[in-house]
Amino acid sequence: MKEQYEFQELEIKWQKRWEDEKIFKVSETPGKKEFYCLEMLPYPSGRIHMGHVRNYSIGDAMARFKMMQGYNVLHPMGWDALGMPAENAAIKHKTHPKSWTLNNIDHMRKQIKRLGFGYDWSREVTTCLPEYYRWNQWFFLKLLERGLAYRGRRAVNWCKSCQTVLANEQVEDGGCWRCGRSVTKREFNQWFLKITHYAEELLQELDHLQSWPERVITMQQNWIGRSEGSSVSFQVEGLDKKIDIFTTRIDTIFGSTFLVMAAEHPDLKVISRGLPAEQRVQEFVTQQLRKSLVDRFSEEVEKVGVFTGRYAINPFNGERIPIWVANFVLMEYGTGAVMSVPAHDQRDFDFAKKYGMEIRQVIRPESEDQIDIPMKRAFIEDGILINSGSFSGLRSDEARGKMTRYAKENGFGNFEVSYRLKDWGISRQRYWGTPIPVIYCQDCGIVPVPENELPVILPDQVVIEGYGSSPLERAPGFLNVKCPKCEKAAKRETDTMDTFIDSSWYFYRYCDPLNQNAPFSRDVADYWFPIDLYIGGIEHATMHLIYCRFFAKFMRDIGLIRYGEPVQKLFTQGMVIRFGQKMSKSKGNEVTPDEMIERYGADTTRLFSLFASPPERDLEWSDQGVEGSFRFLSRVWRLLYKFEKRLKDVNIDFSGIEAGDNALKLRRKTHQTIFKVTGDIDRRMHFNTAIAAIMELVNELYLFYEREGFSMVELMAIKESLQAISLLLVPFAPHFAEEMRESLGGKGLANGQSWPVADERLLEEESVLIVIQVNGKLRGKIVAPRGSSAEYVFTRAQEDDRIRLFLAGKSIVKKIYIPDKLFNIVVR
Ligand code: ANZ
Ligand code: ZN
Numbered sequence: 001m002k003e004q005y006e007f008q009e010l011e012i013k014w015q016k017r018w019e020d021e022k023i024f025k026v027s028e029t030p031g032k033k034e035f036y037c038l039e040m041l042p043y044p045s046g047r048i049h050m051g052h053v054r055n056y057s058i059g060d061a062m063a064r065f066k067m068m069q070g071y072n073v074l075h076p077m078g079w080d081a082l083g084m085p086a087e088n089a090a091i092k093h094k095t096h097p098k099s100w101t102l103n104n105i106d107h108m109r110k111q112i113k114r115l116g117f118g119y120d121w122s123r124e125v126t127t128c129l130p131e132y133y134r135w136n137q138w139f140f141l142k143l144l145e146r147g148l149a150y151r152g153r154r155a156v157n158w159c160k161s162c163q164t165v166l167a168n169e170q171v172e173d174g175g176c177w178r179c180g181r182s183v184t185k186r187e188f189n190q191w192f193l194k195i196t197h198y199a200e201e202l203l204q205e206l207d208h209l210q211s212w213p214e215r216v217i218t219m220q221q222n223w224i225g226r227s228e229g230s231s232v233s234f235q236v237e238g239l240d241k242k243i244d245i246f247t248t249r250i251d252t253i254f255g256s257t258f259l260v261m262a263a264e265h266p267d268l269k270v271i272s273r274g275l276p277a278e279q280r281v282q283e284f285v286t287q288q289l290r291k292s293l294v295d296r297f298s299e300e301v302e303k304v305g306v307f308t309g310r311y312a313i314n315p316f317n318g319e320r321i322p323i324w325v326a327n328f329v330l331m332e333y334g335t336g337a338v339m340s341v342p343a344h345d346q347r348d349f350d351f352a353k354k355y356g357m358e359i360r361q362v363i364r365p366e367s368e369d370q371i372d373i374p375m376k377r378a379f380i381e382d383g384i385l386i387n388s389g390s391f392s393g394l395r396s397d398e399a400r401g402k403m404t405r406y407a408k409e410n411g412f413g414n415f416e417v418s419y420r421l422k423d424w425g426i427s428r429q430r431y432w433g434t435p436i437p438v439i440y441c442q443d444c445g446i447v448p449v450p451e452n453e454l455p456v457i458l459p460d461q462v463v464i465e466g467y468g469s470s471p472l473e474r475a476p477g478f479l480n481v482k483c484p485k486c487e488k489a490a491k492r493e494t495d496t497m498d499t500f501i502d503s504s505w506y507f508y509r510y511c512d513p514l515n516q517n518a519p520f521s522r523d524v525a526d527y528w529f530p531i532d533l534y535i536g537g538i539e540h541a542t543m544h545l546i547y548c549r550f551f552a553k554f555m556r557d558i559g560l561i562r563y564g565e566p567v568q569k570l571f572t573q574g575m576v577i578r579f580g581q582k583m584s585k586s587k588g589n590e591v592t593p594d595e596m597i598e599r600y601g602a603d604t605t606r607l608f609s610l611f612a613s614p615p616e617r618d619l620e621w622s623d624q625g626v627e628g629s630f631r632f633l634s635r636v637w638r639l640l641y642k643f644e645k646r647l648k649d650v651n652i653d654f655s656g657i658e659a660g661d662n663a664l665k666l667r668r669k670t671h672q673t674i675f676k677v678t679g680d681i682d683r684r685m686h687f688n689t690a691i692a693a694i695m696e697l698v699n700e701l702y703l704f705y706e707r708e709g710f711s712m713v714e715l716m717a718i719k720e721s722l723q724a725i726s727l728l729l730v731p732f733a734p735h736f737a738e739e740m741r742e743s744l745g746g747k748g749l750a751n752g753q754s755w756p757v758a759d760e761r762l763l764e765e766e767s768v769l770i771v772i773q774v775n776g777k778l779r780g781k782i783v784a785p786r787g788s789s790a791e792y793v794f795t796r797a798q799e800d801d802r803i804r805l806f807l808a809g810k811s812i813v814k815k816i817y818i819p820d821k822l823f824n825i826v827v828r
Helices: 007-020 050-068 084-093 097-114 130-145 195-208 214-224 250-255 268-272 278-290 293-297 346-355 396-409 522-528 543-557 593-600 602-611 623-647 661-684 687-702 712-728 734-743 790-799 801-807
Strands: 034-039 072-074 149-159 164-166 183-193 226-236 242-247 258-261 305-313 320-326 337-340 413-419 438-441 445-448 480-482 489-492 533-537 570-573 576-578 767-774 777-785 812-818 822-827
Touching (some): 007 097, 007 602, 050 072, 050 533, 050 576, 050 602, 084 097, 130 445, 130 543, 183 278, 195 214, 195 543, 214 543, 214 570, 226 250, 250 396, 268 278, 337 346, 396 413, 602 623, 623 687, 623 712, 623 734, 661 687, 661 712, 687 712, 712 734, 767 801, 777 790, 777 801, 790 801, 790 812, 801 822
Parallel strands (some): 034 072, 034 533, 533 570, 767 822
Antiparallel strands (some): 149 164, 226 413, 438 445, 438 489, 767 777, 812 822
């Protein structure tokens, strides 16, 4: 072997061997336990960054570990290749989104391969190819057939600068999640997927996702936002019209002194029509809709509104209350109208103060029976009903049941569950997406493209200007078709699908990537699924990770798969940080994987990204840390170089040999390391402590480095130890591990070996529990290495808070030590 650690040459050599021997190619092997290990597929933006490296290093470590444990491991990779950046790049650099994307994929695939990640590339999935997106279209048709895809007109979030509709979750603090600029509302005809059909199940099944991070579960619960309450119908005075409101506090209804509707409420026009306030209402609405979401809905924004001129009748007491339109009511929640109860809701309280509406107390605290009069703020807790007719005297919780039942019996209300989750608007006025497979015919209306005519191919010839409606409207060859029903001239849908559709089921396609008759066959999917480990960023906690759960439930319901939950264990890795900020090109603090590979190689890069912190935490980039990882591998290399020739002919056979001290100590350390590394990876995925343990073992081996002349048992122990390291390093520095194995004369690939198992007899505790007494009474226990001296045990005892307490202010008369068992301190 070479004296120098020449990582470039070495890494390429082993990558070639892996590829030649196809060690990562898998097929369904019935009876063999499977493990599906997956990292979230990247968007092909052009280059791999350190965040990717970290994500894939975690996945690859687990995949290789599980392979060595005897699992049939599926570990695929693909490309989330549709979406807006390709279109923006096309405008900016005058390229075509397709060639831009495919070139990026080629480049990134090379980078990933150079890092040596063990993927089954025969299963690569690229979402922008018709072989893939035809199945998006197929799913759409299935959803349409079952009434789970529908067309509706709705005011949606609109980003002016991206010229695109945004889902609620794509709006962050009122700004566009991509460009950060402010978002406004705009009405559109769009396609929706009825994800709300599964709202309850999506929520309930969160309880069974035991191996998902608590944080993600909470985020999904909030996103689904289930709320139990009541709906109540208020008759509009002088019109044949009712306004439904949703409330969680029907117990306060006798205190409702006005109604408020959202600016987008469809009945608002009718309500103010012909009244003196009509124009003011119109102006208010226009002005609201023009505003960005932050300006409308953030907490700091002042609550404003306008009286419509109409009144509604409170069905509980027949009272007339004014109907207002105001900026604090959202169309997207409940019914888009609320009954305002200023005495018991702070927002309503502020609004009533401002516009001089009555504040009428109808709930009093259970204990003290008075509050400040006049009220200084709303009393928002539950209590006892007052001023509430025959319901007075009830407790809030009883009242809610009774009053809702009363409303139900009298036909003006009911129990109601409201969800924050909204149907998924999937239409995008964009080119680089999956064409929605429907045709508009003057006579037949909306006609689905027949299944046997799929895929509807995205045409190459288009003019992309980056604004206005979908560029497909300006592609006549695409746009003009015959109606599949009546054969008259008709037009295709020109909107394309949200790319979250692509990522909602791509991991099923990996199971059966070449299938031409179905998205995948059920048998293979049922063999691999659910995904045993899915690794990605926390930013996908809601959108992607809810959409894909929705898809799985739908696929289950149409008989495509058995289980409705796609992911067994979810792991969210932390970010890569440098100089206190997320590492990125735009922040100017980026270290590129290319530089790293050039200077240190793939193994060091991977090792560092796993060693520097536990994977769920943020990783603080450190140049010294990288240097340290490199030095570690070089150190192992030197050890190997020194012993390689001497160990060639050493046969490990400890039977019948009395191990000398040094050899036994090393053997113990070796097996303890195997034990610790296995546990750290398997139980907690704490690669950092696993690597640290290997480093300790290497330190132990260095005790032999300076010496010459070894006994046979020592050489055996050294060889055993180095062999173990060559296997333990497979998940972290796989190329290096191969080279080690080869130089130690091992047969076959390190990656193809079984994971080492510790010899339990050698794990025997090296530390003991020592009882500490003060004046003969048990005052504590400490753990110390077997054979520790009296001084050492005494020092450790003094570090113990409780024991220190018993020694405080006393003078020590005598110390009695029974080695490895007991330490008695006599004080006065
Ligand atoms: C009357 C009332 C009295 C309310 C009271 C609260 C306290 P959660 O728990 O989040 O579901 N609300 C209903 N729809 C709304 C909308 N579209 N925009 C803004 N606010 C809306 O909240 C339910 C409560 O939020 C409902 O109960 C309603 O106000 C308000 F002392 O009704 B409540
Ligand atoms: Zn027709």
